Amino acid sequence: MWDTVFPYLLSGISVGGQYALIAIGYTMVYGILRLINFAHGDVFMVAGIVMVYIAASGVPLWLSIPLVLIITALVGFLIERVAYKPLRSAPRMSVMISAIGVSYTLQNLVLYVTGGLNKQYPTIPWVSETIVLGAAKTKLVTVVTPILVIILVAALVTLINKTKIGMAMRAVSKDFETSQLMGIKINSVISATFVIGSFLAGVGSLLYFTNYSTVIQTSGAMPGLKAFVAAVFGGIGSIPGAVIGAFLIGIMENIIKGLDVILFKSGVITKPLGLATFSDAFTFALLIIILVVKPTGLFGEAATDKV
Amino acid sequence: MNKEQSKRPFIVTWVVVALIYAAVFISEQILPPSSMLFTVLKKGATYALVAVSMNLLNGFTGIFSLGQAGFMLIGAYVYGIFTIPVADRSQVYQYFDGGLVQFTVPVVTAMILSGVAAAFFAFLIGLPVLRLKSDYLAIATLGFAEIIRAIVQWNGLGPITNGSNLLRLFPNFNDFNIRNADGNVTVYLSTLVPFLISGVCIFLIVLLIRSNYGRAFKAIRDDEVAAEAMGINLAHHKQLSFCISSFFAGVGGAMLAMYQTTVQAKSFTSAMTYEILLIVVIGGVGSITGSVLSSFLFVACSEWWLRFLDEKQMIGDFEVPLLRNGFRLVVFSVIIMIVVLFFRRGIMGDRELWDMGADSKAERGTKQ
Numbered sequence: 001m002w003d004t005v006f007p008y009l010l011s012g013i014s015v016g017g018q019y020a021l022i023a024i025g026y027t028m029v030y031g032i033l034r035l036i037n038f039a040h041g042d043v044f045m046v047a048g049i050v051m052v053y054i055a056a057s058g059v060p061l062w063l064s065i066p067l068v069l070i071i072t073a074l075v076g077f078l079i080e081r082v083a084y085k086p087l088r089s090a091p092r093m094s095v096m097i098s099a100i101g102v103s104y105t106l107q108n109l110v111l112y113v114t115g116g117l118n119k120q121y122p123t124i125p126w127v128s129e130t131i132v133l134g135a136a137k138t139k140l141v142t143v144v145t146p147i148l149v150i151i152l153v154a155a156l157v158t159l160i161n162k163t164k165i166g167m168a169m170r171a172v173s174k175d176f177e178t179s180q181l182m183g184i185k186i187n188s189v190i191s192a193t194f195v196i197g198s199f200l201a202g203v204g205s206l207l208y209f210t211n212y213s214t215v216i217q218t219s220g221a222m223p224g225l226k227a228f229v230a231a232v233f234g235g236i237g238s239i240p241g242a243v244i245g246a247f248l249i250g251i252m253e254n255i256i257k258g259l260d261v262i263l264f265k266s267g268v269i270t271k272p273l274g275l276a277t278f279s280d281a282f283t284f285a286l287l288i289i290i291l292v293v294k295p296t297g298l299f300g301e302a303a304t305d306k307v
Numbered sequence: 308m309n310k311e312q313s314k315r316p317f318i319v320t321w322v323v324v325a326l327i328y329a330a331v332f333i334s335e336q337i338l339p340p341s342s343m344l345f346t347v348l349k350k351g352a353t354y355a356l357v358a359v360s361m362n363l364l365n366g367f368t369g370i371f372s373l374g375q376a377g378f379m380l381i382g383a384y385v386y387g388i389f390t391i392p393v394a395d396r397s398q399v400y401q402y403f404d405g406g407l408v409q410f411t412v413p414v415v416t417a418m419i420l421s422g423v424a425a426a427f428f429a430f431l432i433g434l435p436v437l438r439l440k441s442d443y444l445a446i447a448t449l450g451f452a453e454i455i456r457a458i459v460q461w462n463g464l465g466p467i468t469n470g471s472n473l474l475r476l477f478p479n480f481n482d483f484n485i486r487n488a489d490g491n492v493t494v495y496l497s498t499l500v501p502f503l504i505s506g507v508c509i510f511l512i513v514l515l516i517r518s519n520y521g522r523a524f525k526a527i528r529d530d531e532v533a534a535e536a537m538g539i540n541l542a543h544h545k546q547l548s549f550c551i552s553s554f555f556a557g558v559g560g561a562m563l564a565m566y567q568t569t570v571q572a573k574s575f576t577s578a579m580t581y582e583i584l585l586i587v588v589i590g591g592v593g594s595i596t597g598s599v600l601s602s603f604l605f606v607a608c609s610e611w612w613l614r615f616l617d618e619k620q621m622i623g624d625f626e627v628p629l630l631r632n633g634f635r636l637v638v639f640s641v642i643i644m645i646v647v648l649f650f651r652r653g654i655m656g657d658r659e660l661w662d663m664g665a666d667s668k669a670e671r672g673t674k675q
Contacts, residue, residue, distance in 0.1 A: 036442045086648055092441060093371055094651055097588050100581045101647045105640035107578075112633035221577065225453075228446060274462035281457030284450030291447050292435040 003135035004265045008258035009251060010136050014211065016250020017145035021204030022227035023234070023242040024156065025076075025197025031173040031237035032193050035095050039079055039102035041224015042110075043198050047072040047205035048121065048215040049110050055122035065124075069202040076198025077191055085187065103221075110217040118216045121209040128210055141210045146247075148207070152200065153243050160239070165192055173237060222280065226253070229287040235300025245298065249286070253279045316661040323660065324506070331502055335495040343611045345498050349480055350610065351603035352498075352505040353562040358586045358598040359509050360555035365584070366593035366657075367516055368548040369528030370437070371445045373580050374429075377452025378553040380575035381428055382421035382560025384459060387474035387570045388467060389417040395476040400469055407466040414478050418504070418561045425557025426550040428455070433549045437542065449577055459572040474570040501562055508555050513595055515551065524548050589646050590653050597655030604654075613639060 022044055029037045050071050054064045083102045087095045127141040160166035168189045171179040180186050208223065209215055230249045234241025255262070256279045260272045290297060331348060338344065357375060364370050389412045391399055400406035412420065436447045458464065460471040468474075483500040484492045515521055523544050526534040535541050564570045586605045590597030613635045646653065 034442075036446060083644065083648065090651065093365075093592075094647075096371070096442060096445065097584065098644075098647050100584060101640070101644050104578075104581055104585065105637075105644055108633060108636035108640045112637045116633065218578075225449070225577070229450070232443075232446070277457050277461045281454040284453045287450045288435065288447050288454075291439055291443055295439065295443065 001266055004262050007136035008254045010142055012251035012254030014142040014145045016247035017149040018204045018208040019227045019230050019250050020149050020243040020246035021200045023230040023246045025201050026228050027231040027236055027242040028193050028197050038099040041220035042103045042106040043076055044201040044205050045220025046075055047202040048209045052119045069199055072202030073195045073199045076194040080194040107217045118214040121213050121215055124210055141207055145207050226283050229283050233290050233297055235297030238299040241299035256282050320661045332499050335498050347607045347611050348498050349501050349566050351606040352501040353566050355599040355602035356505040356508050357556055357559035357583050358602045359512055359595055360552045361583050362587045362598045363512055364552040368524040371441050372448040373445045374448030374452045375556050375583050376575040376579040377455040378425040378556035379560030381425045382557030383564035383570045385421040385424045386417050386561035386564050387477045390477040399476055403465045418558055421561040422554040422557040426554040429550045429553030433546050437545045456572050479565045479568045585643055591655035593657035594655035596660040597653055
């Protein structure tokens with residue numbers, strides 16, 4: 001029983017960690033701008049495509065990884081400047097539509113550049129090595145992901161709690177207008193948020209695509225949505241919440257993927273039920289349940305509505 | 308303002324609509340049926356209905372829902388399931404012994420059923436979801452569409468939905484052409500009929516919006532708290548708007564099935580909803596005329612006019628991958644972004660065709 005479940009659990013933890021890195025971007029942007037950044041999943045995908053092209057151009061690996069992360073952060077920064085900043089005083093719906101427009105644009109741009117073909121993701125040595133863990137054979141990235149996530153989150157939490165820019169971020173997410181009156185440069189705080197979020201999505205893409213090995217213009221849509229669900233699950237605006245939510249969603253999703261096999265091997269069912277179809281649907285069902293039962297998520301603060 | 312004057316814009320509107328229908332009918336008899344024009348008109352009519360139904364929700368009631376693709380999927384599947392000729396079922400449902408449903412209903416009944424099924428699911432999903440606020444509601448409805456997509460593709464439902472396989476061989480737009488005994492087409496109606504279906508549905512939506520209910524919807528959009536204070540039952544009206552919008556999205560889904568001649572759940576992605584949302588935005592959030600206009604513009608640009616930007620030819624929907632060249636789409640996206648960022652009112656803002664007369668200017672001035 002354990003031997004059957006373990007591989008799914010392991011890949012769940014790994015995918016969960018990758019969702020976590022994307023979810024942080026969502027939760028930070030939402031915390032400050034109250035905006036679901038629909039383009040965030042596509043930034044994640046763009047990071048994957050950039051890596052493909054940089055590796056193809058013969059740049060050595062030690063240089064290509066930081067390069068990808070810098071370009072991804074830059075993409076996030078530019079998106080905010082071009083598509084969200086002009087709409088700062090517009091209704092929230094306009095900004096969200098703009099985010100959907102950006103997502104559409106990024107996907108089409110990548111479609112144009114790649115010709116709509118699946119691109120093989122370059123093999124990153126060491127993390128792509130196969131290892132055997134008990135009953136499971138997996139890539140080393142599976143083990144590296146959760147460790148890296150914990151390190152990055154610890155760094156991020158320190159940044160938010162101990163530094164000046166972190167304090168500014170907290171202030172802005174508490175009250176946009178008052179913090180502006182207190183002399184906080186809103187625009188640089190928002191830019192910093194996007195740069196951090198995109199940087200983490202870039203790290204996430206390195207890990208995720210090492211696992212899945214191909215990138216296409218729609219690769220970012222599903223992980224993006226799931227990461228958002230994770231952020232809501234954990235309580236939007238809360239970074240530890242997003243991380244825990246992402247791990248839980250990653251694990252549950254993978255258990256459902258393997259539920260047929262698990263139930264079959266333990267003798268509960270005699271023929272496959274095709275439950276794997278529901279692995280994506282489950283995430284969204286969870287989202288609806290969470291929104292109805294506890295809209296603030298696991299760790300979210302209760303929001304007070306101002307009339 | 309005397310009564311004669313206030314009626315004039317409506318007469319003008321009716322004349323314009325009648326002229327368009329006449330033009331569609333005549334051009335269909337004259338031009339070769341393979342002309343690109345008809346592809347655009349058929350798909351445009353379908354998208355117009357879906358866009359207007361989305362506008363009813365997003366533009367007139369202020370409920371930011373992203374579930375449109377899900378309701379279209381329900382509509383398309385219900386239509387397909389109930390209209391595939393019994394004789395062809397063993398062929399379509401080849402992996403499921405011909406399927407469970409072994410009867411057909413007339414096309415019109417099937418379309419109404421499509422709408423009713425979509426509205427029913429909208430009612431169920433609306434119970435919990437409509438309590439949510441703007442962006443949570445958006446993401447919940449989006450999630451709901453994904454759930455529907457997964458359920459339909461589940462093998463366990465295969466005898467009804469054909470699992471992840473295509474539904475096909477159901478009556479499509481070409482079956483509306485009138486043929487003589489030899490099977491040759493005598494009167495082409497394959498474009499006029501979608502125009503009629505879409506036209507009737509949009510007319511019903513316009514009537515709704517101009518009724519007391521419509522005014523209540525607009526009040527909710529403008530200020531929920533004030534609307535409630537005026538005695539409008541929020542939950543009831545939101546649910547009503549959601550169900551009606553989904554009804555027409557379901558009918559639109561059935562039309563899309565007819566246009567595509569095949570249905571497969573995996574094509575009803577959130578990208579489809581985004582596309583429709585962008586159509587609504589380009590047309591002007593809160594304008595029926597705008598949604599209709601921009602549907603045709605959007606379809607014409609993406610399928611026809613901007614084709615010269617692509618060297619390679621391509622068939623059908625532009626979500627099809629494996630295209631060598633997608634420059635058209637890049638240009639298209641940039642145009643959309645420009646509209647979203649700098650022309651936020653879209654083509655029509657919140658005006659309608661019947662507002663275009665001179666006498667409504669004063670009224671418009673107060674609205675903005």
